[in-house]
Amino acid sequence: MNATLDHMSSALNSCDENSPFMLENEGAYQAWRARKLRYRQELTATKVYPLIPESGLPDAMLDQIRKQVAAFNFVVFESTVQLGKSEFLALNRQFGLQDLDINLGADEDKVTSLQVVSESDKRSQYIPYTSRGMNWHTDGYYNPDGRRINAFALYCVHQSERGGDNFLFDHEMMYLLIRDEAPNLLEALMCDDMMCVPANVEGNRVIRAAETGPVFSLQPGTCALNMRYTSRPHNIVWKSDRQSASALNRVREILMDGKTMIEIKLREHQGIVCNNILHGRQAFHNGAGMPPRLVYRARYYDAINFDKALA
Ligand SMILES: [Fe+2]
Numbered sequence: 001m002n003a004t005l006d007h008m009s010s011a012l013n014s015c016d017e018n019s020p021f022m023l024e025n026e027g028a029y030q031a032w033r034a035r036k037l038r039y040r041q042e043l044t045a046t047k048v049y050p051l052i053p054e055s056g057l058p059d060a061m062l063d064q065i066r067k068q069v070a071a072f073n074f075v076v077f078e079s080t081v082q083l084g085k086s087e088f089l090a091l092n093r094q095f096g097l098q099d100l101d102i103n104l105g106a107d108e109d110k111v112t113s114l115q116v117v118s119e120s121d122k123r124s125q126y127i128p129y130t131s132r133g134m135n136w137h138t139d140g141y142y143n144p145d146g147r148r149i150n151a152f153a154l155y156c157v158h159q160s161e162r163g164g165d166n167f168l169f170d171h172e173m174m175y176l177l178i179r180d181e182a183p184n185l186l187e188a189l190m191c192d193d194m195m196c197v198p199a200n201v202e203g204n205r206v207i208r209a210a211e212t213g214p215v216f217s218l219q220p221g222t223c224a225l226n227m228r229y230t231s232r233p234h235n236i237v238w239k240s241d242r243q244s245a246s247a248l249n250r251v252r253e254i255l256m257d258g259k260t261m262i263e264i265k266l267r268e269h270q271g272i273v274c275n276n277i278l279h280g281r282q283a284f285h286n287g288a289g290m291p292p293r294l295v296y297r298a299r300y301y302d303a304i305n306f307d308k309a310l311a
Helices: 003-007 010-014 026-042 059-072 085-093 171-181 183-189 242-257 306-310
Strands: 048-051 074-079 112-114 134-137 151-158 166-169 195-197 200-202 205-208 211-213 216-218 225-227 262-264 270-275 278-281 294-300
Touching: 026 059, 026 171, 048 059, 059 074, 074 085, 085 151, 085 270, 085 294, 166 171, 166 270, 171 183, 171 225, 171 242, 183 242
Parallel strands: 048 074
Antiparallel strands: 074 270, 112 294, 134 278, 151 270, 151 294, 166 262, 166 278, 195 211, 200 205, 216 225
């Protein structure tokens, strides 16, 4: 440990000694690590859980779904009929997800309809509303400290003819891989000034203020691991000392290596509920004579929490 500790996320202070994500808690970390890797051996990441809208998540599968989340931080589900946006939100509430974020392109109900929009639509300047691919990121990495995105959910209404696959990388596995080989790099990634996203300015208007924060942090109260990251090369300022540069480089290498990545192309009526894992999307092509790709997205300040769902 060194002086960088002074700059490490202040949220660390609110987590008790049982958190596996605090670097000094080696025993808790090893126990968590062993359990996570065991679950990942036992379970299949892309297993699809059936969902009946009226009855919700099947009780008989709840234990396995909890394990699925612990192992991969995401669950794939398929509804028997097409969900409307309110049913989509109701499903997410069963995972304890209630505190919705709102972003620039969201609809009134705070659900975002991800689809290609016309060039005259202001949203067309943002990649999610085009058919272009999206590289590795976590959602809302530009959000301020009090509005960290800890989970999101997707639901496929219509899929594209070609492309549109999602690629996923559990952010807890990123933490685990780096902690196993170089915990000092995690110190850098947990510094409050590791990553700065400059302000989003249109004309003379500041749409979003500049935001500086850590890559990894622990959320106050729950101590869930949060990750802020984007692989976009522009409009990001990374801390540039040697340790920070090595840490960033290691994250990039691990993502490029691709071993722990999971790829999935959601079919109609399928969705993902996940903590804010690293993810991206392939470019896609909508087919002639078929409905264009439409995916609902909801972002949450909560992390998945089944106890909260059952309360
Ligand atoms: Fe995203």
